[in-house]
Amino acid sequence: MAEQDKDSRETFGVLFGDFAPGQKDSTENPMMRSKEAAKAALPKRFYKDVSVGTEEGNGEALGGETLYCVLLDGRKVKSPAKKTVCVPTRQLAEALVAEWDAQEKEINPALMPLTRLLNSTVDGVEEAREAIIEEIIAYLNNDFICYPASHPERLVQRQKDHWHPVLDRAEEALGGRFVQASGILAIRQSPVMGERLRALWADLDVYQLGALHSMMTLTGSALLPFALWDGFLEPEAVWNAAMVDEDWNIELWGEDEEATKRRVFRRAEFEAAVQVITALRP
Template sequence: MSEWKRKRFWKEVGVAPVDEGFTVELDGRRVKTPAKAALVVPTRGMAEAIAAEWAAQEDEIDPRSMPFTRSANAAIDKVRAQFDEVAEIVAAYGDTDLLCYRADFPQGLIDRQTAEWDPVLDWAETALGVRLRAHSGVIHRAQDASALARLAAQVRALSAFQLAAFHDLVTLSGSLVLGFAAARGWRAPEEIWRLSRLDEAWQEAQWGVDEEARQMAETKKADFMHAKRFFDLS
């Protein structure tokens, strides 16, 4: 990451159309990724978001303040180069989906999971053509192979930029179905994130809030919201 630790050397930041999309220019010179690939993104909106991050840098470049740039770099340098591997990792969440592993005690939590998670599985049956089976307990129970294959095909249909964001939507929520629900706008991303935290919220209501865990959850929520914005701009 040494290439990030440098002073700002440019005065003007611009967005320019290129053959495969849009790029960002610093004093007329095109930005490259850490792997020295051309930073070309699919939409003007994404390029403008990246350009705004570069324009906001002051004396020293701070990559922590540049989430769109980092996500675009990941899409180009990592996801595009290892698309099949990333798609396989993400699709595998369908067989261990958070929404399918239900509590067997207490009844209040069982009822809440049923009321809040079943509608997402209902949506997936219509929108994704797949009905995943829910069960009590944490022991793994394999889902139907044909259902998983249909979900995997929809993951592979994403572009590299979409998959970079979708990877985070799924891994942060622990659910392939919630990832699709966020990507396809089933409900507001804040509501989908809340559904992914149902068990944690129940524990907090019973035993109180652990401040360190709460801060970690807020960081993950911010990352989830960013992933949704990046997906939409893809």
């Protein structure tokens, strides 16, 4: 049992790190954290059975409801901050169980994007709620779909096809107009739009908020996660809209091996956020 406890500490403390939205550490993104962890030997799988358990919610973050957690040989999985990693639906818990059960001989966090996302959510989102919402609102001024290209025409049209429907839907929902940049100069959106988005998302639970923040940082847009949360776009359409410029450059210059690896990693992070948002979307 002591050896198992030691393995558990190594798994959660070293590999998954202690990070959350709104926090900074020496390794600024999940892919870099996973690369750092990969430099050390991955711990062996120390458990045999993986199953779904339950946990009574307590406090504002858990809402007082019965939540679902992952059991490793009957013991609840803990976050790096020693909190039980709980989720509001059995569907999400089963997805977590699948990640843990897929670790055959070693535990590799690079292959566990949903676990990483929910670790950060459980450990830090409630405490950083206001900061996270402020960051999302501020992001509207830098949302990349408001900075279209001016040429070549084929790229301009491709951006319009993917981005303008999102902008139109967001303007309808938020009751205003988004400014489109005509050059490289920074633009500022109406603060009214930000306040209306804040009103929509102020009461989101920590899981939705953490997933939306993650998707925002992955796509470079707050409006694309809004389109998914709103039910306006399906996940594949959101990803394609986020990748318009990257796909264009690949068509022009070909694929780069390292860039392709980063894209695969980002897609896995994206899909983890999708799982949470779609499972809990009103």
